[in-house]
Amino acid sequence: MKKQNVSDTVIRRLPRYYRYLDDLHVKGIVRISSSTLGEKMGITASQIRQDLSCFGEFGQQGYGYNVDELRTEIGHILGVDNQHRLIILGVGNLGHALMQNFRFRDAGFLLEAAFDIDPRLIGTEVAGVPILDYARLEEFIPVHRPDVAVLTVSQAVAQSTADHLIELGIRGFWNFTNVELSTSVENVRFEDVHFADSLLTLSYRITER
Amino acid sequence: MKKQNVSDTVIRRLPRYYRYLDDLHVKGIVRISSSTLGEKMGITASQIRQDLSCFGEFGQQGYGYNVDELRTEIGHILGVDNQHRLIILGVGNLGHALMQNFRFRDAGFLLEAAFDIDPRLIGTEVAGVPILDYARLEEFIPVHRPDVAVLTVSQAVAQSTADHLIELGIRGFWNFTNVELSTSVENVRFEDVHFADSLLTLSYRITER
Numbered sequence: 001m002k003k004q005n006v007s008d009t010v011i012r013r014l015p016r017y018y019r020y021l022d023d024l025h026v027k028g029i030v031r032i033s034s035s036t037l038g039e040k041m042g043i044t045a046s047q048i049r050q051d052l053s054c055f056g057e058f059g060q061q062g063y064g065y066n067v068d069e070l071r072t073e074i075g076h077i078l079g080v081d082n083q084h085r086l087i088i089l090g091v092g093n094l095g096h097a098l099m100q101n102f103r104f105r106d107a108g109f110l111l112e113a114a115f116d117i118d119p120r121l122i123g124t125e126v127a128g129v130p131i132l133d134y135a136r137l138e139e140f141i142p143v144h145r146p147d148v149a150v151l152t153v154s155q156a157v158a159q160s161t162a163d164h165l166i167e168l169g170i171r172g173f174w175n176f177t178n179v180e181l182s183t184s185v186e187n188v189r190f191e192d193v194h195f196a197d198s199l200l201t202l203s204y205r206i207t208e209r
Numbered sequence: 210m211k212k213q214n215v216s217d218t219v220i221r222r223l224p225r226y227y228r229y230l231d232d233l234h235v236k237g238i239v240r241i242s243s244s245t246l247g248e249k250m251g252i253t254a255s256q257i258r259q260d261l262s263c264f265g266e267f268g269q270q271g272y273g274y275n276v277d278e279l280r281t282e283i284g285h286i287l288g289v290d291n292q293h294r295l296i297i298l299g300v301g302n303l304g305h306a307l308m309q310n311f312r313f314r315d316a317g318f319l320l321e322a323a324f325d326i327d328p329r330l331i332g333t334e335v336a337g338v339p340i341l342d343y344a345r346l347e348e349f350i351p352v353h354r355p356d357v358a359v360l361t362v363s364q365a366v367a368q369s370t371a372d373h374l375i376e377l378g379i380r381g382f383w384n385f386t387n388v389e390l391s392t393s394v395e396n397v398r399f400e401d402v403h404f405a406d407s408l409l410t411l412s413y414r415i416t417e418r
Contacts, residue, residue, distance in 0.1 A: 008251055009218065015409035023389070042217055078409045079416030093309060097302035098404075107408045147415055172415040174408055180232070191411035195307075195402065199316045199383055200224035200287045202400035206356055206381040207288030 006054045013051055014078055016041060021071035033064035080108030084172075085146040088114035089161055090153035091121050091131050094176055098150065099126040112144055141168040148172035155179050162190075215263045222260055223287055225250060230280035242273035289317030293381075294355040297323035298370055299362035300330050300340050303385055307359065308335040321353055350377040357381035364388050371399075 020041055024032060034045035041048075052058045052070075055077055059065040075081060086109045088095050095114060104111045116122060117134045124131050132140065149170045153161050158177035165173070166185050175181055175192045229250055233241060243254040250257075261267045261279075264286055268274040284290060295318045297304050304323060313320045325331060326343045333340050341349065358379045362370050367386035374382070375394050384390055384401045 011413055012406070012410055014413060015403070015406035018409065019403065019406065077413065079412040080409070082412070082416055084412060084415065093302045093306035097306060100302060102404060104408075107405050108412055109408065148411065172411055174411055189411060189414045191407055191414070193404065193407050194224070194228065195311060196316050197221070197224035197228065198400055198402050199313075199318065200227065200289070201221055202357065202381055202383055202398060203288040203291070203293060203317060204220055204223060204286065205398045205400070206293065207291055 010051050010054055013043075014074055017048075017051075018071065018074045018078060018080075021067055021074065024067045025071050029067050031064050031066050034059065037065070075108075078108070080106075082108055084109050084148055085144065086111050086148040086150060086174075087140075087144075087146045088129075088150040088152060089134075089165070090151065091116040091118070091126070092152060092154075095150070095152035096126060098152065099129055109148065112146055113140065115140075137164070138168060141165075141170070146170065148174055150174045150176070151181075152176045219260050219263055222252075223283055226257075226260075227280065227283045227287060227289075230276055230283065233276045234280050238276050240273050240275050243268065246274070284317075287317075289315075291317055293318050293357055294353065295320050295357040295359060295383075296349075296353075296355045297338075297359040297361060298343075298374070299323075299360065300325045300327070300335070301361060301363075304359070304361035305335060307361065308338055318357065321355055322349065324349075346373070347377060350374075350379070355379065357383055359383045359385070360390075361385045 020037065034048045038045045038048050049059075056073075058070055058073065086104060088099060088111065091099070091114050095116075099111070099114060111129050114126070114129055114131045115134045115137055116131055121131045122133045147170075149162075149165050149172070151158060151161060151173055155177050158175070158179040159181055162173060162175075162181045162183070166183055166188055171188050173181065173188070173190045175190050178192075178194065178196075180192070181190050229246065243257045247254040247257050258268075265282075267279055267282065295313060297308060297320065300308070300323050304325075308320070308323060320338050323335070323338055323340045324343045324346060325340055330340045331342045356379075358371075358374050358381070360367060360370060360382055364386050367384075367388040368390055371382060371384075371390045371392070375392055375397055380397050382390065382397070382399045384399050387401075387403065387405075389401070390399050
């Protein structure tokens with residue numbers, strides 16, 4: 001079902017569809033029209049139909065979408081049923097916050113371990129997840145083969161940590177460091193979280209008035 | 210220069226333009242063509258021209274864009290020179306991480322204070338910003354008139370905290386709680402940070418292969 005060359009904009013809307021559909025599902029709503037879904041999400045019905053057409057045929061004329069079916073289908077496209085494995089690098093405040101509050105399972109990820117160099121943290125646990133010595137990465141990765149590393153290290157060591165992890169075989173990075181990471185190795189994906197983009201959007205909206 | 214009815218998609222791309230242009234500016238690059246900028250950002254040159262045309266005329270045929278000028282102009286559209294005032298509600302790990310690491314000033318925001326109910330935190334400072342007693346909000350807000358509240362409280366109190374702040378006059382919310390907030394009061398803006406959207410995008414990309 002997955003087509004080639006789906007635009008970045010459409011890909012980035014998929015998690016939003018998933019989130020809204022999941023919310024409707026939890027609320028017990030069985031079906032929804034593209035126009036009602038569009039209203040909720042602030043996009044047009046035709047945009048929704050166009051986005052979804054990238055991945056197959058969904059919905060029925062006059063009926064709309066079956067919420068649970070579409071949610072399951074989009075979840076599948078996103079890979080939430082793939083059970084990716086994930087490790088966290090750097091257990092400062094942000095790493096700690098993610099370990100404690102973020103629902104990795106809901107996104108289809110299994111958080112296996114966190115790594116740090118601070119001896120006060122090594123050997124402890126947060127929310128049932130062990131914090132291991134950064135020096136043990138090289139033995140850990142070949143055995144556990146995590147798919148994704150969450151980078152919550154300091155900016156100064158962001159690139160060198162990524163390089164080390166790439167060398168050990170990691171290909172997916174959820175990057176909170178605000179450093180633009182780069183590599184010459186193929187098929188490495190950096191997904192950067194830019195808090196500022198969101199705050200600037202808010203700035204625009206409150207400046208508008 | 211600011212036009213009405215600019216689409217949400219275009220608004221959300223503005224901070225990215227700003228970020229890329231700022232980076233080019235820091236690197237000493239004086240001008241750039243729409244095609245080179247597009248390549249960097251993963252969008253087409255015509256998309257860039259179309260986006261920017263929502264706000265006025267930028268760039269020159271055959272010359273491209275003056276990096277610093279366009280950066281300044283987009284910053285102005287985003288309101289980064291407005292010096293919005295901001296407070297943080299809830300100094301758990303995430304609130305702490307933002308206070309310590311996030312460059313509010315770069316986004317045009319002045320972080321004035323944080324609020325919590327934990328007596329061990331009240332009266333202390335993080336990165337020079339005081340943590341005050343939540344009970345003092347009602348005297349603080351009319352005096353300091355912050356524009357935006359950052360919500361890093363627990364989910365259980367997210368809506369009630371927002372309601373309280375709205376009552377006190379706050380109209381902008383940077384919401385990290387993952388709770389869909391709502392209000393019947395007009396002109397209130399909720400900007401939600403959904404970490405999961407970003408992780409699911411990464412999931413899609415590593416599933417793709």
